Amino acid sequence: MRLRHATIYWTGSAVIIALLIAAPLVLPEFWRRLVTEILIWGLLAMSSDLLIGYTGMVSFGHSAFFGLGMYGAAAALLAVGPPSLWLAIATGLIAAAAVAAFVAYFSTRLRDIYFAITTLIFSQIFYVIIFTWTEVTGGENGLTFSRPALAIPGLVSIPFTSATLHWFVLAAVTLSYLVLRRITQSPFGMVLQSIRENEARTRAIGYPVERYKIVAVMLSGLFAGLAGVLYALQNRFAAPDFVFFVVSGETIIYNVIGGVGTLIGPIVGAAFFLLLREGFSRFFTEYYLIPVGIIFMAMVIFVPQGLLGFARRWLNE
Amino acid sequence: MEIPLDQLLIQTINGIVTGMILALVASGLTLIFGIMDVVNFAHGELFMLGAYVGVIVLAATGNFWIALMAASLLIALLGAVIYLTTLRPLLGRDPLTTILATFGVSLVLQNYALWQFGPVSRKITEPFSGHFALFYLDYPWYRLAIALLSAAIIGGLWLFLKFSTFGVWIRATTQDRVMAQAMGIPVPWVLTAVFAIGAAMAAASGVLFGPLVGVNPTMGLDWILKAFIVVVVGGMGNLAGSIAASIFISLLEAYASLWVSPAQAIIVSFIVLILTLLFRPTGLFVATPK
Numbered sequence: 001m002r003l004r005h006a007t008i009y010w011t012g013s014a015v016i017i018a019l020l021i022a023a024p025l026v027l028p029e030f031w032r033r034l035v036t037e038i039l040i041w042g043l044l045a046m047s048s049d050l051l052i053g054y055t056g057m058v059s060f061g062h063s064a065f066f067g068l069g070m071y072g073a074a075a076a077l078l079a080v081g082p083p084s085l086w087l088a089i090a091t092g093l094i095a096a097a098a099v100a101a102f103v104a105y106f107s108t109r110l111r112d113i114y115f116a117i118t119t120l121i122f123s124q125i126f127y128v129i130i131f132t133w134t135e136v137t138g139g140e141n142g143l144t145f146s147r148p149a150l151a152i153p154g155l156v157s158i159p160f161t162s163a164t165l166h167w168f169v170l171a172a173v174t175l176s177y178l179v180l181r182r183i184t185q186s187p188f189g190m191v192l193q194s195i196r197e198n199e200a201r202t203r204a205i206g207y208p209v210e211r212y213k214i215v216a217v218m219l220s221g222l223f224a225g226l227a228g229v230l231y232a233l234q235n236r237f238a239a240p241d242f243v244f245f246v247v248s249g250e251t252i253i254y255n256v257i258g259g260v261g262t263l264i265g266p267i268v269g270a271a272f273f274l275l276l277r278e279g280f281s282r283f284f285t286e287y288y289l290i291p292v293g294i295i296f297m298a299m300v301i302f303v304p305q306g307l308l309g310f311a312r313r314w315l316n317e
Numbered sequence: 318m319e320i321p322l323d324q325l326l327i328q329t330i331n332g333i334v335t336g337m338i339l340a341l342v343a344s345g346l347t348l349i350f351g352i353m354d355v356v357n358f359a360h361g362e363l364f365m366l367g368a369y370v371g372v373i374v375l376a377a378t379g380n381f382w383i384a385l386m387a388a389s390l391l392i393a394l395l396g397a398v399i400y401l402t403t404l405r406p407l408l409g410r411d412p413l414t415t416i417l418a419t420f421g422v423s424l425v426l427q428n429y430a431l432w433q434f435g436p437v438s439r440k441i442t443e444p445f446s447g448h449f450a451l452f453y454l455d456y457p458w459y460r461l462a463i464a465l466l467s468a469a470i471i472g473g474l475w476l477f478l479k480f481s482t483f484g485v486w487i488r489a490t491t492q493d494r495v496m497a498q499a500m501g502i503p504v505p506w507v508l509t510a511v512f513a514i515g516a517a518m519a520a521a522s523g524v525l526f527g528p529l530v531g532v533n534p535t536m537g538l539d540w541i542l543k544a545f546i547v548v549v550v551g552g553m554g555n556l557a558g559s560i561a562a563s564i565f566i567s568l569l570e571a572y573a574s575l576w577v578s579p580a581q582a583i584i585v586s587f588i589v590l591i592l593t594l595l596f597r598p599t600g601l602f603v604a605t606p607k
Binding site: 106109121124131287290293 | 410587
């Protein structure tokens with residue numbers, strides 16, 4: 001049985017990845033862009049699934065990590081010439097991780113709704129700082145910059161086209177998925193899941209629960225920051241709108257729609273949400289959030305386990 | 318830096334006025350949270366829609382007080398509908414799911430307002446426009462009237478909870494939902510009515526606040542955040558605590574805006590919230606828990 005499960009799982013993954021690799025070659029520009037964007041938002045949602053689905057903490061502050069990843073990358077691209085891709089990724093991740101460490105230190109002392117509200121408030125603090133510190137962050141207008149080349153120093157340097165960017169994002173997201181999957185199946189991940197199931201008992205067994213939670217929030221923030229860096233690379237700007245708490249809300253929507261505790265589910269949720277948005281925005285123009293909101297409410301009530309909830313056990317085997 | 322006394326006094330009055338409006342918004346929120354464990358993310362949107370109903374009724378009738386009443390009643394009805402369709406099916410599930418459901422409601426309502434009324438700010442004219450001299454300022458009477466009206470509405474709520482039969486039912490339901498049901502109190506009705514009352518209070522504060530800043534589809538966002546802060550700082554579900562916290566935080570923000578821009582002054586309230594959560598998570602204005 002186990003062998004069969006592994007075969008199906010890896011074949012299925014290979015087929016999906018092959019389709020995603022082929023996607024930019026066959027799709028028109030608009031859809032190519034959308035698929036890349038789905039992968040990026042999926043990565044953000046997946047990072048928050050580590051908290052929601054595996055540790056049982058609902059973070060309403062992932063926009064802060066995402067946004068700091070964006071601004072960190074922007075800072076490196078604007079300050080250092082010629083712009084270096086790897087430096088941008090490094091600064092973006094460092095910025096996101098530093099913020100995540102700060103937020104984690106305070107917010108993990110609280111639980112449930114209080115954790116959600118604290119993370120929400122922290123993300124708003126960063127929003128206000130970024131929004132009002134115009135000299136450094138560009139304030140309301142944000143920062144614009146040019147995309148660096150995809151270069152390995154001393155070897156190759158090719159400019160980013162929408163296809164190579166897509167492959168780069170795909171590689172980053174796939175790698176992140178594998179790392180996150182490994183994390184959730186490691187002894188560390190098992191402790192996180194036992195915190196989700198019964199925090200008091202986990203503490204009684206002797207695990208330092210707070211420390212595990214802090215590391216979980218930091219890891220989650222790191223991957224959210226990576227998503228922010230990728231989004232900055234794709235769109236060549238960083239804007240305060242992406243630090244606003246509505247982005248965190250959307251991240252949770254992706255998780256709930258796709259199914260928490262599956263890692264893949266949040267990506268499916270992001271795909272579902274963004275496709276729905278595309279579809280509805282043709283009929284409802286900018287008011288697409290009305291039908292999307294109604295569908296979201298219906299899913300919270302009727303399908304609380306999400307689209308992939310039925311496969312949760314299977315995906316985590 | 319030297320701050321002149323008159324500025325300090327003006328900011329004190331400003332802080333109390335905003336504090337009273339905030340108290341009105343937050344007491345609806347805290348009523349809903351305390352009694353039904355629902356974190357109502359759509360509260361700011363009810364505030365905003367209430368203001369819009371006020372704009373429309375005011376344009377039709379020309380009477381501010383009719384507009385205030387109509388907005389409260391209509392939004393109370395809307396609140397009841399929202400409760401019955403989205404929150405009642407979630408009874409008994411994790412309180413976090415209520416955040417998600419009401420977040421969906423807020424998306425829908427906010428975009429509905431954008432669609433119906435457009436992004437441009439509308440104005441509610443104040444019911445009376447007198448001023449009085451406050452140092453070098455012409456301070457509008459209406460601002461003081463808001464503070465008094467908010468206090469009157471909150472006082473009315475308190476009397477209602479304390480002395481009316483329905484108020485007793487509400488308090489009984491807060492203490493023990495199952496026991497209240499067993500005693501013959503129509504708990505489902507009580508919960509619906511509480512949500513409607515909370516919504517009406519949000520709407521009333523929206524109409525009262527409208528003349529100060531103008532009415533637009535995103536005006537609820539600022540208030541919902543502040544109201545959350547107040548509800549947590551005051552102690553979740555504690556009515557008196559959230560009123561005290563409203564005034565406390567609004568005063569701090571008003572004083573902070575003497576030094577920094579109002580957009581940055583909100584950070585002060587964030588910091589108060591975080592310190593409260595770290596050192597006194599049950600709330601600043603409640604007795605020490607045993």
